[in-house]
Amino acid sequence: MVAQKTHLPKFSRGETPPKIILQKRDIDLLEALGKYRYLTTSQISKLIFPGKHEQGARRRLTKLYHNKYIDRLFLESGFVLGEAVYFLDRDGYKVIVQERGYEGNFQKKNRQVKPIFLRHTIDEIEFRLALEKSVSELEHIELVKWYSEYDMKDSHATKRKDKYFIYDEIFDPNTTKVISVYPDSLFVLGSSGREALYFLEVDRGTESSKKIIEKMRTYYLYFLSNKFSKYANVKRFKVLLVAHSHRRAESLRSNVQGSLGIENFLFSNKETIKKKDLLKKKIWFTGDGDRISIVK
DNA sequence: ACTAATCGGTGGGATGGCAA
DNA sequence: TTGCCATCCCACCGATTAGT
Numbered sequence: 001m002v003a004q005k006t007h008l009p010k011f012s013r014g015e016t017p018p019k020i021i022l023q024k025r026d027i028d029l030l031e032a033l034g035k036y037r038y039l040t041t042s043q044i045s046k047l048i049f050p051g052k053h054e055q056g057a058r059r060r061l062t063k064l065y066h067n068k069y070i071d072r073l074f075l076e077s078g079f080v081l082g083e084a085v086y087f088l089d090r091d092g093y094k095v096i097v098q099e100r101g102y103e104g105n106f107q108k109k110n111r112q113v114k115p116i117f118l119r120h121t122i123d124e125i126e127f128r129l130a131l132e133k134s135v136s137e138l139e140h141i142e143l144v145k146w147y148s149e150y151d152m153k154d155s156h157a158t159k160r161k162d163k164y165f166i167y168d169e170i171f172d173p174n175t176t177k178v179i180s181v182y183p184d185s186l187f188v189l190g191s192s193g194r195e196a197l198y199f200l201e202v203d204r205g206t207e208s209s210k211k212i213i214e215k216m217r218t219y220y221l222y223f224l225s226n227k228f229s230k231y232a233n234v235k236r237f238k239v240l241l242v243a244h245s246h247r248r249a250e251s252l253r254s255n256v257q258g259s260l261g262i263e264n265f266l267f268s269n270k271e272t273i274k275k276k277d278l279l280k281k282k283i284w285f286t287g288d289g290d291r292i293s294i295v296k
Numbered sequence: 297a298c299t300a301a302t303c304g305g306t307g308g309g310a311t312g313g314c315a316a
Numbered sequence: 317t318t319g320c321c322a323t324c325c326c327a328c329c330g331a332t333t334a335g336t
Protein backbone atom coordinates (compact mmCIF):
# COMPACT_ATOMS: atom_id res chain seq x y z
CA MET A 1 0.00 0.00 0.00
CA VAL A 2 1.34 3.36 -0.98
CA ALA A 3 0.97 6.10 1.61
CA GLN A 4 -0.96 9.03 0.25
CA LYS A 5 0.95 12.26 0.35
CA THR A 6 -1.64 14.74 1.40
CA HIS A 7 -1.15 18.30 2.40
CA LEU A 8 -2.52 19.30 5.71
CA PRO A 9 -5.02 22.08 5.09
CA LYS A 10 -3.99 25.56 6.14
CA PHE A 11 -7.36 26.93 7.15
CA SER A 12 -8.92 23.88 8.72
CA ARG A 13 -7.87 20.73 10.49
CA GLY A 14 -6.87 17.61 8.61
CA GLU A 15 -8.95 14.45 8.87
CA THR A 16 -5.94 12.43 9.96
CA PRO A 17 -3.88 14.60 12.26
CA PRO A 18 -0.18 13.83 12.63
CA LYS A 19 0.62 11.87 15.76
CA ILE A 20 1.87 13.73 18.74
CA ILE A 21 3.03 13.05 22.28
CA LEU A 22 2.94 16.14 24.44
CA GLN A 23 6.31 17.21 25.80
CA LYS A 24 6.97 19.45 28.79
CA ARG A 25 7.73 22.23 26.37
CA ASP A 26 4.36 21.78 24.68
CA ILE A 27 2.66 22.29 28.02
CA ASP A 28 4.83 25.36 28.63
CA LEU A 29 3.58 26.63 25.29
CA LEU A 30 -0.05 25.96 26.16
CA GLU A 31 0.46 27.68 29.50
CA ALA A 32 1.89 30.73 27.75
CA LEU A 33 -1.22 30.85 25.57
CA GLY A 34 -3.29 30.69 28.74
CA LYS A 35 -1.42 33.66 30.12
CA TYR A 36 -1.27 35.89 27.05
CA ARG A 37 -4.38 34.60 25.26
CA TYR A 38 -2.98 35.22 21.76
CA LEU A 39 0.59 34.75 20.53
CA THR A 40 2.07 34.92 17.04
CA THR A 41 4.44 32.27 15.67
CA SER A 42 7.43 34.57 16.14
CA GLN A 43 6.46 35.45 19.70
CA ILE A 44 6.09 31.76 20.58
CA SER A 45 9.38 31.01 18.86
CA LYS A 46 11.25 33.57 20.99
CA LEU A 47 9.45 32.67 24.20
CA ILE A 48 9.37 28.86 24.06
CA PHE A 49 12.08 28.00 21.52
CA PRO A 50 14.76 30.61 22.34
CA GLY A 51 17.85 30.56 20.17
CA LYS A 52 16.24 28.11 17.76
CA HIS A 53 15.04 28.54 14.21
CA GLU A 54 11.44 29.56 13.88
CA GLN A 55 10.86 26.50 11.72
CA GLY A 56 11.00 24.24 14.77
CA ALA A 57 8.31 26.24 16.51
CA ARG A 58 6.18 26.09 13.36
CA ARG A 59 6.44 22.35 13.05
CA ARG A 60 5.36 21.90 16.64
CA LEU A 61 2.56 24.44 16.37
CA THR A 62 1.23 22.68 13.28
CA LYS A 63 0.98 19.40 15.17
CA LEU A 64 -0.66 21.03 18.17
CA TYR A 65 -3.11 22.77 15.86
CA HIS A 66 -4.17 19.68 13.92
CA ASN A 67 -4.54 17.76 17.17
CA LYS A 68 -6.94 20.39 18.52
CA TYR A 69 -4.84 21.59 21.41
CA ILE A 70 -4.67 25.05 19.92
CA ASP A 71 -6.46 27.04 17.24
CA ARG A 72 -5.17 29.73 14.92
CA LEU A 73 -6.08 32.73 12.84
CA PHE A 74 -4.00 34.68 10.37
CA LEU A 75 -3.16 38.34 10.64
CA GLU A 76 -3.78 40.39 7.55
CA SER A 77 -0.96 42.59 6.36
CA GLY A 78 -1.96 44.50 3.29
CA PHE A 79 -2.58 42.15 0.39
CA VAL A 80 -0.69 39.19 1.73
CA LEU A 81 -1.57 36.78 4.45
CA GLY A 82 0.26 37.61 7.63
CA GLU A 83 1.63 35.61 10.51
CA ALA A 84 -0.37 32.94 12.27
CA VAL A 85 -1.82 33.86 15.65
CA TYR A 86 -2.37 30.96 18.03
CA PHE A 87 -4.70 30.60 20.99
CA LEU A 88 -5.93 27.79 23.23
CA ASP A 89 -8.51 25.33 22.05
CA ARG A 90 -10.48 23.20 24.48
CA ASP A 91 -8.10 20.23 24.62
CA GLY A 92 -5.14 22.50 25.28
CA TYR A 93 -7.11 24.29 27.95
CA LYS A 94 -7.88 20.95 29.66
CA VAL A 95 -4.21 20.03 29.61
CA ILE A 96 -3.05 23.12 31.50
CA VAL A 97 -5.91 22.84 33.97
CA GLN A 98 -4.87 19.26 34.76
CA GLU A 99 -1.11 19.59 34.50
CA ARG A 100 -0.51 23.08 35.81
CA GLY A 101 -3.59 23.96 37.83
CA TYR A 102 -4.47 26.74 35.42
CA GLU A 103 -7.27 28.84 36.89
CA GLY A 104 -8.45 30.90 33.95
CA ASN A 105 -11.66 30.24 32.07
CA PHE A 106 -11.84 28.78 28.60
CA GLN A 107 -12.57 31.57 26.15
CA LYS A 108 -14.86 30.25 23.47
CA LYS A 109 -14.91 33.50 21.59
CA ASN A 110 -11.21 33.74 20.82
CA ARG A 111 -11.87 32.85 17.22
CA GLN A 112 -14.50 35.53 16.73
CA VAL A 113 -12.13 38.46 17.18
CA LYS A 114 -12.18 41.12 14.44
CA PRO A 115 -8.94 41.41 12.45
CA ILE A 116 -8.33 45.04 13.44
CA PHE A 117 -8.86 44.20 17.09
CA LEU A 118 -6.58 41.18 16.85
CA ARG A 119 -3.79 43.34 15.43
CA HIS A 120 -4.26 45.76 18.29
CA THR A 121 -4.22 42.98 20.87
CA ILE A 122 -1.05 41.51 19.40
CA ASP A 123 0.61 44.94 19.66
CA GLU A 124 -0.38 45.10 23.30
CA ILE A 125 1.03 41.61 23.94
CA GLU A 126 4.23 42.59 22.16
CA PHE A 127 4.56 45.50 24.58
CA ARG A 128 3.95 43.20 27.53
CA LEU A 129 6.61 40.74 26.36
CA ALA A 130 9.09 43.59 25.90
CA LEU A 131 8.23 44.93 29.36
CA GLU A 132 8.67 41.53 31.01
CA LYS A 133 12.00 41.04 29.27
CA SER A 134 13.15 44.47 30.41
CA VAL A 135 12.04 43.83 33.99
CA SER A 136 13.81 40.46 34.08
CA GLU A 137 17.07 42.20 33.21
CA LEU A 138 16.75 44.71 36.05
CA GLU A 139 17.57 43.42 39.50
CA HIS A 140 15.73 45.96 41.63
CA ILE A 141 12.54 46.27 39.59
CA GLU A 142 9.58 43.94 39.55
CA LEU A 143 6.34 43.83 37.64
CA VAL A 144 3.81 43.82 40.46
CA LYS A 145 0.64 43.75 38.34
CA TRP A 146 -0.44 43.55 34.77
CA TYR A 147 -4.05 43.82 33.73
CA SER A 148 -5.03 43.67 30.09
CA GLU A 149 -8.29 44.61 28.49
CA TYR A 150 -9.20 40.93 28.68
CA ASP A 151 -8.93 40.65 32.42
CA MET A 152 -12.65 40.96 32.84
CA LYS A 153 -14.61 40.78 36.01
CA ASP A 154 -17.41 38.96 34.31
CA SER A 155 -17.34 37.73 30.76
CA HIS A 156 -21.12 37.38 30.69
CA ALA A 157 -21.74 40.98 31.59
CA THR A 158 -23.45 43.06 28.99
CA LYS A 159 -22.63 46.51 30.23
CA ARG A 160 -19.16 47.73 29.51
CA LYS A 161 -18.53 48.85 33.03
CA ASP A 162 -19.24 45.38 34.38
CA LYS A 163 -17.27 43.74 31.65
CA TYR A 164 -13.92 45.38 32.09
CA PHE A 165 -11.77 45.13 35.12
CA ILE A 166 -9.99 48.35 34.35
CA TYR A 167 -12.91 50.68 34.15
CA ASP A 168 -13.64 53.84 36.09
CA GLU A 169 -16.22 56.55 35.81
CA ILE A 170 -15.61 60.17 36.57
CA PHE A 171 -17.77 63.24 36.70
CA ASP A 172 -16.99 65.95 34.19
CA PRO A 173 -17.71 69.35 35.85
CA ASN A 174 -17.82 71.16 32.49
CA THR A 175 -20.45 69.08 30.76
CA THR A 176 -21.92 67.65 33.99
CA LYS A 177 -21.76 64.23 32.41
CA VAL A 178 -20.19 61.02 33.55
CA ILE A 179 -17.22 60.00 31.46
CA SER A 180 -15.22 56.84 31.61
CA VAL A 181 -11.67 55.70 31.32
CA TYR A 182 -10.76 52.21 30.12
CA PRO A 183 -7.14 51.81 29.11
CA ASP A 184 -5.79 48.96 26.98
CA SER A 185 -3.69 47.79 29.90
CA LEU A 186 -2.53 48.78 33.33
CA PHE A 187 0.65 47.80 35.09
CA VAL A 188 2.47 48.51 38.33
CA LEU A 189 6.22 48.49 38.75
CA GLY A 190 7.70 47.95 42.18
CA SER A 191 11.10 48.88 43.50
CA SER A 192 12.09 48.38 47.15
CA GLY A 193 8.56 48.84 48.46
CA ARG A 194 7.72 51.80 46.24
CA GLU A 195 5.26 51.53 43.40
CA ALA A 196 4.67 53.27 40.09
CA LEU A 197 1.45 53.04 38.09
CA TYR A 198 1.22 53.05 34.30
CA PHE A 199 -1.62 52.92 31.81
CA LEU A 200 -0.97 51.72 28.30
CA GLU A 201 -2.67 53.16 25.25
CA VAL A 202 -1.76 51.48 21.99
CA ASP A 203 -2.52 53.89 19.17
CA ARG A 204 -4.63 52.33 16.43
CA GLY A 205 -3.36 54.90 14.00
CA THR A 206 -6.89 55.99 13.23
CA GLU A 207 -7.65 58.31 16.11
CA SER A 208 -7.63 62.02 15.47
CA SER A 209 -5.67 64.48 17.56
CA LYS A 210 -8.97 65.77 18.82
CA LYS A 211 -9.79 62.34 20.23
CA ILE A 212 -6.38 62.11 21.86
CA ILE A 213 -6.87 65.53 23.44
CA GLU A 214 -10.23 64.36 24.78
CA LYS A 215 -8.64 61.22 26.13
CA MET A 216 -5.95 63.31 27.77
CA ARG A 217 -8.55 65.45 29.44
CA THR A 218 -10.35 62.35 30.67
CA TYR A 219 -7.15 61.07 32.20
CA TYR A 220 -6.62 64.52 33.76
CA LEU A 221 -10.02 64.38 35.47
CA TYR A 222 -9.25 60.83 36.45
CA PHE A 223 -6.02 62.07 38.00
CA LEU A 224 -7.95 64.65 40.04
CA SER A 225 -10.48 62.03 41.13
CA ASN A 226 -7.78 59.92 42.77
CA LYS A 227 -9.73 56.77 41.87
CA PHE A 228 -6.59 55.23 40.43
CA SER A 229 -5.11 54.81 43.91
CA LYS A 230 -6.95 51.51 44.27
CA TYR A 231 -4.50 49.94 41.84
CA ALA A 232 -1.31 50.99 43.59
CA ASN A 233 -0.01 53.04 46.47
CA VAL A 234 0.70 56.10 44.35
CA LYS A 235 -0.23 59.75 44.03
CA ARG A 236 0.19 59.95 40.28
CA PHE A 237 0.47 57.83 37.15
CA LYS A 238 1.77 57.95 33.62
CA VAL A 239 -0.10 57.09 30.45
CA LEU A 240 2.19 55.46 27.90
CA LEU A 241 1.01 56.15 24.39
CA VAL A 242 2.58 53.75 21.92
CA ALA A 243 2.21 54.62 18.24
CA HIS A 244 3.21 52.46 15.27
CA SER A 245 6.11 54.56 14.12
CA HIS A 246 8.28 57.37 15.40
CA ARG A 247 6.70 59.59 12.79
CA ARG A 248 3.19 58.95 14.02
CA ALA A 249 4.25 59.40 17.65
CA GLU A 250 5.89 62.74 16.89
CA SER A 251 2.96 64.01 14.87
CA LEU A 252 0.58 63.07 17.68
CA ARG A 253 2.78 64.67 20.28
CA SER A 254 3.19 67.96 18.44
CA ASN A 255 -0.56 68.13 17.75
CA VAL A 256 -1.52 67.71 21.37
CA GLN A 257 1.32 69.74 22.87
CA GLY A 258 0.14 72.12 25.56
CA SER A 259 -3.23 70.41 26.04
CA LEU A 260 -4.71 69.83 29.46
CA GLY A 261 -3.24 66.75 31.12
CA ILE A 262 -0.25 66.36 28.82
CA GLU A 263 2.07 66.06 31.81
CA ASN A 264 0.62 62.61 32.52
CA PHE A 265 1.54 61.35 29.06
CA LEU A 266 4.67 59.82 27.54
CA PHE A 267 5.04 58.99 23.84
CA SER A 268 6.93 56.26 22.05
CA ASN A 269 6.44 53.75 19.25
CA LYS A 270 6.43 50.04 18.44
CA GLU A 271 9.52 50.09 16.23
CA THR A 272 11.67 51.61 18.93
CA ILE A 273 10.35 49.31 21.64
CA LYS A 274 11.23 46.32 19.49
CA LYS A 275 14.84 47.46 19.31
CA LYS A 276 15.54 49.16 22.61
CA ASP A 277 14.97 48.39 26.27
CA LEU A 278 11.74 50.18 27.10
CA LEU A 279 12.56 50.85 30.76
CA LYS A 280 16.25 51.73 30.70
CA LYS A 281 16.58 53.61 27.43
CA LYS A 282 15.52 57.18 26.83
CA ILE A 283 12.86 56.30 24.28
CA TRP A 284 9.95 58.19 25.85
CA PHE A 285 9.04 61.70 24.80
CA THR A 286 7.32 64.07 27.19
CA GLY A 287 4.75 66.50 25.86
CA ASP A 288 7.48 69.10 25.50
CA GLY A 289 9.65 66.76 23.46
CA ASP A 290 12.21 65.86 26.12
CA ARG A 291 13.55 62.33 25.93
CA ILE A 292 13.46 60.37 29.14
CA SER A 293 13.69 56.79 30.39
CA ILE A 294 11.23 55.13 32.77
CA VAL A 295 13.91 53.85 35.15
CA LYS A 296 17.38 55.27 35.70
C1' DA B 297 18.43 -10.11 30.42
C1' DC B 298 19.80 -8.56 26.15
C1' DT B 299 19.12 -6.80 21.53
C1' DA B 300 16.77 -5.00 17.64
C1' DA B 301 13.07 -2.61 15.67
C1' DT B 302 9.99 1.09 15.91
C1' DC B 303 8.06 5.52 16.97
C1' DG B 304 8.04 10.28 17.88
C1' DG B 305 10.95 14.38 18.99
C1' DT B 306 14.43 17.63 17.51
C1' DG B 307 16.89 20.19 14.24
C1' DG B 308 19.06 21.74 9.68
C1' DG B 309 18.15 22.52 5.09
C1' DA B 310 15.60 22.60 0.73
C1' DT B 311 11.39 22.86 -1.81
C1' DG B 312 6.52 23.38 -2.81
C1' DG B 313 1.94 25.55 -1.89
C1' DC B 314 -1.32 29.08 -0.94
C1' DA B 315 -4.06 33.42 -0.80
C1' DA B 316 -4.58 38.11 -2.04
C1' DT C 317 4.40 38.68 -7.17
C1' DT C 318 5.22 38.41 -1.85
C1' DG C 319 5.39 36.51 2.66
C1' DC C 320 4.07 32.89 5.13
C1' DC C 321 3.19 28.04 6.15
C1' DA C 322 3.57 22.88 4.92
C1' DT C 323 6.22 19.20 3.52
C1' DC C 324 10.05 16.31 2.75
C1' DC C 325 14.67 14.47 3.42
C1' DC C 326 18.41 13.49 6.38
C1' DA C 327 20.52 12.41 10.77
C1' DC C 328 20.55 11.47 15.55
C1' DC C 329 18.46 10.64 20.36
C1' DG C 330 15.62 8.46 23.84
C1' DA C 331 11.79 5.67 25.20
C1' DT C 332 9.02 1.80 24.39
C1' DT C 333 8.09 -2.65 22.60
C1' DA C 334 8.82 -7.15 20.41
C1' DG C 335 11.57 -11.02 19.84
C1' DT C 336 15.20 -14.07 21.37
